[in-house]
Amino acid sequence: MRGACNGHRVKGADINNVEFTTTSPLRNTRFTECLIQRNALDKEGFKEWAFCPGMLFNSTEKWWGDQGKRNTRHEGLDLCLYKDRKDTILRLGEKTKVPVIYDGSVVGIIDDFLGKSVIIEHLISDGHNNRLCTIYGHTIPEDNLYVGKIVNQGDVIATLADSKMFKIRIFPHLHISLGWTSKKISYAGLDWGNIGAPDTWTFLDPLAFIDGRYLLLAREKCDPIAPGFDDPQPERDPATSATCHP
């Protein structure tokens, strides 16, 4: 069943024959609304996203493990924590469904350190032949997802990768990157070692595109996250989440 968060459908099966548009309202993505809807997060009352400093775009800090420095600046935004209407901070559960931010087509499914990253090229140009791409990292792609598949805004393309099996202490989360890719880019050769290489990819801050309220947490508020990771998580419906700050 298609929910109300679906956008317009892409006409035609071959994305190369589709006109790229520069007029799409980039900011009006309804991404947060779609994610809430696809995961029934409104049952508990989704109030707003919550971000530790290390979850933000361009951050040099880790928000997991030793909370030290990242090797490179953060190329995206980590969606993990949110507040309900009682102001309790919750985290996205394993199996959280990941919706697509705009219509487009899958141009890559690559490995990352927690799962897979799905790369989607959208029908949006900056007017200089650069195309908008989004990356959905630390996920398990849907079985029927493949490179070349046309996707529509709001379609679920993946679920979050479960991070429990990894030695590092980190919560399941969606890493989302958003940027302009030049015509010179070869999607076939992309991996996390070359994404963002000069002249091929210009990252934007995804915070401006998730289309939802958010709260920036002080670093001290984020400290309990790592030690709490080993606590047994109660069995819950995949649509709900476990508390982050007991």
Ligand SMILES: [Zn+2]
């Ligand atoms: Zn990230």
